Amino acid sequence: METDLTKIGMHKDQQYEVIITTIDKDGNSNAAPFGLRVLEENEVFLRIFEGGNTIKNIKDKGEFIVNITNDPLMFTLSTTNTIPDEYLTRIPNKSNTDELAYLTDAEAYFICEVKSIKEALREDDIKSSDVNFIKSEVVELNIKNKCVKPMNRAIHALIEALVNYSRINIVDDDTQKYFLERFLESERVIKRVGNEKEKESIQILKEDLINQGFEI
Numbered sequence: 001m002e003t004d005l006t007k008i009g010m011h012k013d014q015q016y017e018v019i020i021t022t023i024d025k026d027g028n029s030n031a032a033p034f035g036l037r038v039l040e041e042n043e044v045f046l047r048i049f050e051g052g053n054t055i056k057n058i059k060d061k062g063e064f065i066v067n068i069t070n071d072p073l074m075f076t077l078s079t080t081n082t083i084p085d086e087y088l089t090r091i092p093n094k095s096n097t098d099e100l101a102y103l104t105d106a107e108a109y110f111i112c113e114v115k116s117i118k119e120a121l122r123e124d125d126i127k128s129s130d131v132n133f134i135k136s137e138v139v140e141l142n143i144k145n146k147c148v149k150p151m152n153r154a155i156h157a158l159i160e161a162l163v164n165y166s167r168i169n170i171v172d173d174d175t176q177k178y179f180l181e182r183f184l185e186s187e188r189v190i191k192r193v194g195n196e197k198e199k200e201s202i203q204i205l206k207e208d209l210i211n212q213g214f215e216i
Helices: 053-061 072-080 153-170 173-193 196-211
Strands: 015-023 029-040 043-049 063-068 088-092 099-103 108-123 128-143
Touching: 015 053, 015 072, 015 099, 029 053, 029 072, 029 088, 043 053, 043 108, 053 063, 053 108, 053 128, 063 099, 099 108, 153 173, 153 196, 173 196
Parallel strands: none
Antiparallel strands: 015 029, 015 063, 029 043, 043 128, 063 108, 088 099, 108 128
16 A cells, blocks of 8 residues: 655655544544644654644544645635535545545545654743644555645745745835745744755845845
């Protein structure tokens, strides 16, 4: 069974935006968006805060499906509530009598089995939160679109930075200030989840802005 995530353009040490689908003990489906990091060609890592249906279902079942899609409606529905069953396809779980569910129109999806879950307490200036660090093995990869393209936030951040860069010398001072603030946010995202080309690109852009006299 194919489990090599490079087959769908997902590479080691890179983070991608995906939609996780799970089924609870009563057979109800749930879908939610997460950032997923690839550890190896068949191993992934998730960080999920306590309290939601996704982490409850993962702990109960020890498995989940990762959906690769660029559909804005699916990301919106899964963020604001969950994706209705009409957008999902249910399949039998080969390891037991339970069902799994994937996004019907996903470009690709893969089934994961949990290898380990480590619980920790995250503290910041606002509040303390229980967080789960999950390592999982990819046990089955299904490619529905040979041109599948996993979503990464870095390229979108870079495009926004480039658009603002192209306009920064024709706007007023307040808008320039706003563009520079947005640039710093784009730089933060790219440094966190971008690949080497995206990191090189934002650095080139930063150096050019500095050479023009902007303070960043």
